[in-house]
Amino acid sequence: MGNKEMKWIYEEIVGKIPPFSLVSYKYSILLQLFFLLILGLILGFVFHLGLVSLLYGSLAIMVAVLWSLLILQLGPTLRRFRAPLSKDENELLEQYKGILFHRKHYEAIPGLAIFIPFMAYLFYFGTNLLEYWLGKHPHIILLLFVSLLIWDICYRMGLALWTSILALWRSVRLQQLAEKRTELEHTPYTELRSLRRLDINNVFFGIISLLLIPLFQIDRFLVTIILIFMVFISLISMISAYKVSKVPWLPPDLYNLVKDSSFAYIGTSFKGVPHVTPVVYVFDGQRIFFNTSKEAKKLKTMLKNNKVAFLIDKRDMSNIYENKAVLFTGVVKIYGLADIPLRFINMLSALSLFMRKYPEYTRKYRTSELPKAWQLTPIIARILVEVKPIKIIYWRGAKQISVPV
Amino acid sequence: MRIPDEMRNILYGNYFGYVCTSDKHNQPHLTPVFFVYDENSQKIFFITNDKSKKVKNISENPNVSITIDIRDPRNPFNNEGVLAQGKATITEKAPIYFLPEETLRLYYDIYMEFKSKYQEVIENKPLGENDVIVQINIEKMVYWRGPHFKSVRL
Numbered sequence: 011m012g013n014k015e016m017k018w019i020y021e022e023i024v025g026k027i028p029p030f031s032l033v034s035y036k037y038s039i040l041l042q043l044f045f046l047l048i049l050g051l052i053l054g055f056v057f058h059l060g061l062v063s064l065l066y067g068s069l070a071i072m073v074a075v076l077w078s079l080l081i082l083q084l085g086p087t088l089r090r091f092r093a094p095l096s097k098d099e100n101e102l103l104e105q106y107k108g109i110l111f112h113r114k115h116y117e118a119i120p121g122l123a124i125f126i127p128f129m130a131y132l133f134y135f136g137t138n139l140l141e142y143w144l145g146k147h148p149h150i151i152l153l154l155f156v157s158l159l160i161w162d163i164c165y166r167m168g169l170a171l172w173t174s175i176l177a178l179w180r181s182v183r184l185q186q187l188a189e190k191r192t193e194l195e196h197t198p199y200t201e202l203r204s205l206r207r208l209d210i211n212n213v214f215f216g217i218i219s220l221l222l223i224p225l226f227q228i229d230r231f232l233v234t235i236i237l238i239f240m241v242f243i244s245l246i247s248m249i250s251a252y253k254v255s256k257v258p259w260l261p262p263d264l265y266n267l268v269k270d271s272s273f274a275y276i277g278t279s280f281k282g283v284p285h286v287t288p289v290v291y292v293f294d295g296q297r298i299f300f301n302t303s304k305e306a307k308k309l310k311t312m313l314k315n316n317k318v319a320f321l322i323d324k325r326d327m328s329n330i331y332e333n334k335a336v337l338f339t340g341v342v343k344i345y346g347l348a349d350i351p352l353r354f355i356n357m358l359s360a361l362s363l364f365m366r367k368y369p370e371y372t373r374k375y376r377t378s379e380l381p382k383a384w385q386l387t388p389i390i391a392r393i394l395v396e397v398k399p400i401k402i403i404y405w406r407g408a409k410q411i412s413v414p415v
Numbered sequence: 416m417r418i419p420d421e422m423r424n425i426l427y428g429n430y431f432g433y434v435c436t437s438d439k440h441n442q443p444h445l446t447p448v449f450f451v452y453d454e455n456s457q458k459i460f461f462i463t464n465d466k467s468k469k470v471k472n473i474s475e476n477p478n479v480s481i482t483i484d485i486r487d488p489r490n491p492f493n494n495e496g497v498l499a500q501g502k503a504t505i506t507e508k509a510p511i512y513f514l515p516e517e518t519l520r521l522y523y524d525i526y527m528e529f530k531s532k533y534q535e536v537i538e539n540k541p542l543g544e545n546d547v548i549v550q551i552n553i554e555k556m557v558y559w560r561g562p563h564f565k566s567v568r569l
Contacts, residue, residue, distance in 0.1 A: 272488035277445035277480075279437035286435035286445060286482045287498060290491075319445035325431055328535075335447055370489045405447075 016085045016111040019118050020165060035082060043075040050155065057149050066143055066225050070159050073221050077166040080211040080218075084173060085111070087204050092414065095261070096195035098187045103197075106180045110173065121168025125161055132160075142228055163222070167239065174212045174247045181205070181253035188257045194404075198414040199259035209251035216244030258295060261413065264336050264404060268293045268322055272367075274300060277319035278311040285311060290371065291322075291397075292363035298338070298397040299360040309344070309393055316341045320397045323405075331407035338399035345394040360394055416569050418457060422558045425483055425497045426452040430533070432461065435480040436472035436503075444468050449536075450481070451528040457569060459499060459551040460525050465508055466545060479503045479551055492561035500555045506548040522548065 017025065024030045030038040050067045053059070088107055094100045110117070132139060144152055184197070219240045226232040258265050277286045287308055291300035298320070302309050312318065323335035345357055365372045402413040418426075432450040437443045446469055448461040459481060463469060473479065484496025506518060514522075525548050557566040 273486045275433045275435075275445055275482060277433075277435035277437075277443035279435075279441045279443040282437060282441065282476050283478045283500065284435040284437040284443050284480045285498070285500070286433050286443075286480045288482065288484050288486060288494070288496065315441050317440075317442045319435065319443040321433065321445040321447070323431075323447055325447075333447075337445055339442065339444060368488075371491050 016089055016107060018085070018111065018169070019115045021082065021085065035086075036079070039075055039078045039082070042078075043071055046071045046159075053152060053155055057152055059144065059152075063143055063145070067156075067159065069221060070163060070225060073218060074159070074162045074166060076218050076221075077170070077215055080215050081166065081169050081173060083211060084208055087208055091201055091204070092198055094195075094197035094201070095414065096187070096191055096197065098190065099184060099195070099197050102180065102183050102187060106176060110176055117169055117172045118165065119168070120171045121161075121165035124167050125164035128160065128164060129157070137229055139226070139229060139232075143225070167219070170212060170215050170243050174209075174215075174243050174250065177205075177209055177212065178246045178250040178253075181209070181250040181257075185253050185257050191262050193263050194261040194411065194413065196259065196261035196413075197257065199399075200415060202254055202257055202259050206251050206254045209247045209254060212247035213244045213251070216240045216242070216247065219243070255296070259415075260402075263334075263406070264402070264413065265295075267324060267334050267336055268298065269295075271322045271324060273322075275321045276300060276302075276308060277321070278308050278315065279317065280311040280315055290364070290368055292360060292367050294359065294363060297356075297360075299363070300395050300397070301364060302393050302395060304393055309395075312342055312344060312395070316344070318342050318397065320399070333405070333407060335405045336413075337403045337405075338397055338401070339403075340398050340400035343396040343398060345396070357394055416567060418553075418556060418569070419558070419565075419567060421560070421565075422497050422556055422567070423452075423454070425485070425495065425558070426459070429483050429485065431483070432459070433482045434461065434469060435482075436469045437476055437478065438472045439475045444472055448481075449529065449533055450483070451525065451532055453528070457553055459553065460528070461549050461551075462525070462529065462542065462546050463549055464543070464545045465505075465547045470505060470547065470549070473503045473505060473549065477502045477504065481551060495560045496558070498557040499551065499553045500557075501551050501553045503549050503551050506550070508545075508547050 021035070024038060024042070025035075030041055033041065047068060050071065051064065054064045054067070088110070091103065091107075094103060131137065140148065140153075140156075143156065148156075188197075217240065219236055222236055223233055226236065260268060272290070273288050274291045275286055276289050277284060279285065285308060287306075289300040289302065291298055293299075300320075318339070318341065320338040320340075321335060324333060326332045345353065349357065399415055402415055404411045404413050430449065432448050433445060434448050435443055435445050446467075448463065450459050450461040452459050469479075478500070479502070480498060480500045482496060482498045485494065487493035506521060507514070511519060522542070526542060553569050555566065555568050557564060559565070
């Protein structure tokens with residue numbers, strides 16, 4: 011792909027017509043909306059259309075614009091995408107981008123495949139939709155304008171099919187390739203998150219198509235098609251987002267170190283005075299949690315300054331070249347009572363990981379006569395904290411490696 | 416005040432220390448280090464590269480913390496450790512013929528201390544060109560064993 015701009019046919023055309031070419035893509039979408047709306051309203055007044063027709067037209071334009079806002083984030087996001095640090099995953103991503111934004115504009119095919127049968131259905135197979143929208147014997151100019159709107163809608167529906175099917179394929183492949191990684195190969199966390207965000211955009215794309223139902227309410231067949239479309243797009247985008255969220259964001263060397271170690275050190279700082287203590291922690295493959303007593307100094311510090319350094323290491327005095335350590339610098343999320351409604355599952359699963367990783371700890375905390383702060387009363391006396399890394403540094407022997415997040 | 420025995424035993428009996436520094440934006444940084452403790456001056460010394468992040472942080476903010484501990488993955492009541500907090504100073508670095516005699520003396524003493532403590536790992540590796548000695552003037556120490564804490568100010 012090189013530096014070639016990743017654009018679809020529509021973006022390319024719009025990008026060449028002033029005034030759209032003069033503003034950023036977000037404003038150019040709003041500008042398009044504005045122009046179409048004005049044009050629609052003028053046509054409406056000239057041809058004495060009813061209020062319902064104007065409302066339906068506006069609804070169609072709104073749907074098209076919402077869809078554009080969602081789907082056109084793909085290009086800029088993928089343009090910013092940093093290359094995965096794994097040859098296979100990088101090749102996959104390049105292949106994905108290559109097909110998605112192919113020079114031959116394959117992305118327009120699904121749109122045409124929807125547009126042509128729909129127009130045929132609308133004009134030749136005697137539905138009452140045209141009459142329902144525009145009244146009896148609409149003027150040819152109105153028909154042209156409606157056809158333009160229909161094309162706008164169909165083209166974007168096609169894009170949604172095109173992008174979500176490709177996204178699912180990409181996510182499934184990425185997950186497979188991630189299992190074959192070695193050493194420090196990985197795709198950075200930020201990039202995995204942005205892929206997931208694009209998938210979630212497509213879930214919303216699917217849901218927004220429900221707004222089209224009023225336009226087709228007199229035709230059960232078309233309403234069914236829209237419902238099927240909605241379910242299809244949302245479902246495969248959700249599956250894709252789920253698959254991406256399961257791709258480890260840590261390369262295998264670090265993943266294993268974090269998974270297998272028993273202890274970590276947490277560094278905090280308040281008013282320039284650093285503080286460091288050992289903690290027990292768990293790792294669910296994606297997130298790192300540690301536990302702290304409600305009375306602990308580090309908790310009070312983290313509540314005032316949530317920047318932390320979190321270090322996990324493997325000590326071996328017999329061979330220092332085998333020593334490994336990983337340092338996560340970033341911020342923490344402290345789970346409190348207020349998080350229970352939304353994150354109860356997260357908190358519960360972290361808790362069960364603690365019990366499995368430190369069974370003796372859990373037992374001892376429970377049975378003995380302990381200071382109140384040490385008793386294992388989850389959430390109330392023991393606070394769950396999640397580490398959210400911004401930077402990762404990895405030491406292997408004497409070598410220091412910065413790992414992109 | 417003298418450092419209590421149980422704290423001193425930890426300082427003498429362990430190989431790894433975890434040094435926490437903090438930059439001017441209050442962002443903490445953490446690294447494992449080899450260290451030695453000197454009873455006379457009640458200071459902790461470690462050697463590091465002068466290009467390292469901790470040296471950069473110390474020059475912005477001299478406050479540091481170091482934790483030295485014994486960890487038992489099965490029984491938390493056996494966990495034992497100390498946290499020392501204080502101000503760090505970095506020994507000046509220059510070609511040896513420009514260094515004052517006391518600094519040279521310090522380099523020599525600390526290096527010999529390291530050699531005897533970390534014999535197997537250091538062997539006869541000399542100090543590197545960019546190595547500097549960081550000394551921590553301990554101001555406060557916290558000691559824990561299982562759930563019990565104790566702290567002293569020096």
